[in-house]
Amino acid sequence: xxxxxxxxxxxxxxxxxxxxxxxxxxxxxxxxxxxxxxxxxxxxxxxxxxxxxxxxxxxxxxxxxxxxxxxxxxxxxxxxxxxxxxxxxxxxxxxxxxxxxxxxxxxxxxxxxxxxxxxxxxxxxxxxxxxxxxxxxxxxxxxxxxxxxxxxxxx
Numbered sequence: 001x002x003x004x005x006x007x008x009x010x011x012x013x014x015x016x017x018x019x020x021x022x023x024x025x026x027x028x029x030x031x032x033x034x035x036x037x038x039x040x041x042x043x044x045x046x047x048x049x050x051x052x053x054x055x056x057x058x059x060x061x062x063x064x065x066x067x068x069x070x071x072x073x074x075x076x077x078x079x080x081x082x083x084x085x086x087x088x089x090x091x092x093x094x095x096x097x098x099x100x101x102x103x104x105x106x107x108x109x110x111x112x113x114x115x116x117x118x119x120x121x122x123x124x125x126x127x128x129x130x131x132x133x134x135x136x137x138x139x140x141x142x143x144x145x146x147x148x149x150x151x152x153x154x155x
Contacts, residue, residue, distance in 0.1 A: 002140070003150070004039040006104045008114035008130060009049040009097060011144055012042075012057045021060075030153045035064045042068050043104050045097035052093065071100055078103035082133060088125030089133070098130050105139040112141040 021028045034040040042061055047068045050058040061068055071079070082099040083090060090096050105112050116129040123132060131141040142150070 002109050002111050004108070004110050005034070005041070005113050005147065006101055006108070006110045007040060007042050007046070008101055008112065008116065009042070009046045009053065009057075010115045011113050012050060012061060013053055014115055015144065016057050016060075024155065026155050030148070030151070030155075032064060034151065035067045038066060040067065041104065041108075041110065043097060043100040044068055044070050045100040049093075049097045069104070071103070072107060075100065075103040075107045078106050078137070082137075085136070086125045086128060086133060089128050091126060095128075098133070101130060102134050102137055102139055105134065106137050110139075112139055113144060113147050114141055115143055116141075 015027060015031075019027045031040065047058060047061050050061055079099045082102060090099065101112055101114075104110060112130060112134055114130050116131060118131040118135070119127050119129055134141050147153075148155075
């Protein structure tokens with residue numbers, strides 16, 4: 001089990017909405033501490049999702065040294081494999097970052113932190129979620145509450 005993570009954009013957006021920094025600074029400080037330790041990352045593509053979704057989140061993510069990472073050639077090869085296996089999954093900007101998140105987890109041996117939930121057996125490509133495809137690559141997915149438990153955070 002890895003103790004390093006890649007974070008889906010929905011984690012940052014949801015934290016900002018439900019635990020804003022001005023009310024819950026300890027939540028954000030814990031996450032920032034994980035980033036500072038070099039154990040928590042976000043793909044550039046997930047950061048681009050933040051730019052489209054939430055004006056406050058993208059600058060926060062960019063300000064965390066080492067958090068937003070460029071895709072490596074090895075990760076890009078995994079992205080290609082994923083998109084070939086599931087050609088209907090990414091639809092323009094819908095799910096565009098998801099293969100990159102999984103690829104980063106595969107290549108860097110990271111756990112994916114996302115609020116997405118698996119779809120049922122036999123789900124069509126356009127209905128798949130990160131955990132569905134991550135299972136195929138033996139990548140573990142957890143939500144923020146599980147991240148907090150694993151890290152021993154109490155707020």
